[in-house]
Amino acid sequence: MVERVLLASPRGYCAGVERAVETVEKALEHYGAPVYVRKQIVHNIHVVRDLEARGAIFVDEETEVPSGATIVYSAHGVSPTVHANSAQLGHDVIDATCPLVTKVHVQARRYAEDGYTVILIGHAGHEEVVGTMGEAPDATVLVQDVAEAEALDLPSDARVAYITQTTLSVDETSEIIAVLRRRFPNVHAPRKEDICYATSNRQWAVKEMLAEIDLLLVLGSRNSSNSNRLVDVARAAGVAGHLIDDETEIDERWLEGVHTVGISSGASAPERLVTRLCDWFRARGVERIEPFQMTTEDVTFKLPVELRRELALADSQRD
Numbered sequence: 001m002v003e004r005v006l007l008a009s010p011r012g013y014c015a016g017v018e019r020a021v022e023t024v025e026k027a028l029e030h031y032g033a034p035v036y037v038r039k040q041i042v043h044n045i046h047v048v049r050d051l052e053a054r055g056a057i058f059v060d061e062e063t064e065v066p067s068g069a070t071i072v073y074s075a076h077g078v079s080p081t082v083h084a085n086s087a088q089l090g091h092d093v094i095d096a097t098c099p100l101v102t103k104v105h106v107q108a109r110r111y112a113e114d115g116y117t118v119i120l121i122g123h124a125g126h127e128e129v130v131g132t133m134g135e136a137p138d139a140t141v142l143v144q145d146v147a148e149a150e151a152l153d154l155p156s157d158a159r160v161a162y163i164t165q166t167t168l169s170v171d172e173t174s175e176i177i178a179v180l181r182r183r184f185p186n187v188h189a190p191r192k193e194d195i196c197y198a199t200s201n202r203q204w205a206v207k208e209m210l211a212e213i214d215l216l217l218v219l220g221s222r223n224s225s226n227s228n229r230l231v232d233v234a235r236a237a238g239v240a241g242h243l244i245d246d247e248t249e250i251d252e253r254w255l256e257g258v259h260t261v262g263i264s265s266g267a268s269a270p271e272r273l274v275t276r277l278c279d280w281f282r283a284r285g286v287e288r289i290e291p292f293q294m295t296t297e298d299v300t301f302k303l304p305v306e307l308r309r310e311l312a313l314a315d316s317q318r319d
Contacts, residue, residue: 002255004288005281006212007274008205008264014198015299016098017042017268020075023096023304024051027072030310036065038082039074039127041096042268043224045245062086070094075268076127077101079134094306100196101128104163105135107190111161112136116188117154119143121176122165126225129165145172149179161188166196167226167267169233170203197299198267199226206233206264209292213262215254216241219273220266227266234262246273247280262292 013021020041027035033055040048040058048058062078062085065071070092073082077097086093097105111118118140122129133140143149143162154160162180164173173195180187193200206216216234220227220243227243234241242254255261261281265274278289302308 004260006262006292009294010201010297012265012271014267015301016075019301020096031070036071038062041074044221044268077131079131094304107163108135112139116159116161119162149176160184164194167199169229209262210237210239213260214258216262218243218264219269224266247277
């Protein structure tokens with residue numbers, strides 16, 4: 001019988017997700033439905049369904065959006081080709097790319113322009129990786145793990161720089177970087193770690209909690225990279241971990257012999273899902289539901305400039 005539930009902190013929404021979701025909400029308020037969104041605005045099915053109910057239309061490609069319509073680019077970023085297609089179609093573009101992802105895009109372009117081979121550490125097919133590689137496709141090589149880093153076929157004296165996807169495992173990425181530094185001693189590195197503060201903080205919070213728990217439940221959707229990494233952190237330490245979209249996906253067999261459950265949530269999972277999960281445990285007699293090492297984050301990002309201009313103009317006209 002579960003006796004205690006511990007809530008990791010920090011967890012849930014990061015500043016980039018807050019910004020992206022608010023962007024779609026305010027665009028719907030300002031323009032009215034429909035507002036088109038390229039890909040999922042963030043990787044969480046609950047968020048997507050909620051915005052769809054308000055009038056957002058999610059599409060796979062910008063070319064599916066009617067000429068002249070309003071389109072929001074997701075938090076994961078897009079390649080220059082997407083911008084070019086939208087320009088041709090006369091879209092009213094609102095770019096909700098997370099500023100931390102934009103920073104990686106800028107690095108990719110600068111390294112390529114300076115003649116470097118750009119090694120991108122990330123996961124093939126992830127939207128963020130697709131967008132980043134699109135910045136300098138001829139100069140960028142994707143590396144997904146240590147084995148691929150070892151197998152890189154580049155001259156030892158090649159001008160090499162690396163960048164990373166923002167939602168990776170801190171530990172696994174460090175291992176890959178160690179291989180790159182050994183193989184290419186002069187490899188050029190970003191001034192500051194590309195893995196975003198929220199991804200790092202949520203992994204740290206889970207690690208701190210592992211000694212206290214028998215099972216970790218992570219709220220997040222299957223396509224959420226940072227949510228999957230939280231489960232990986234637990235399993236790497238020998239603690240059972242499961243990724244769930246919400247409490248309805250719990251298999252009660254997971255709880256056999258479990259006394260303390262840890263709960264965390266990915267950076268795109270709304271806090272209401274944590275509340276629902278806690279209520280699920282309360283309904284089964286668990287009274288001890290406690291925060292674990294409360295830590296707060298104070299990072300905020302302004303809304304996309306295109307939207308801020310529109311809202312400011314509307315305010316001035318009302319005045």
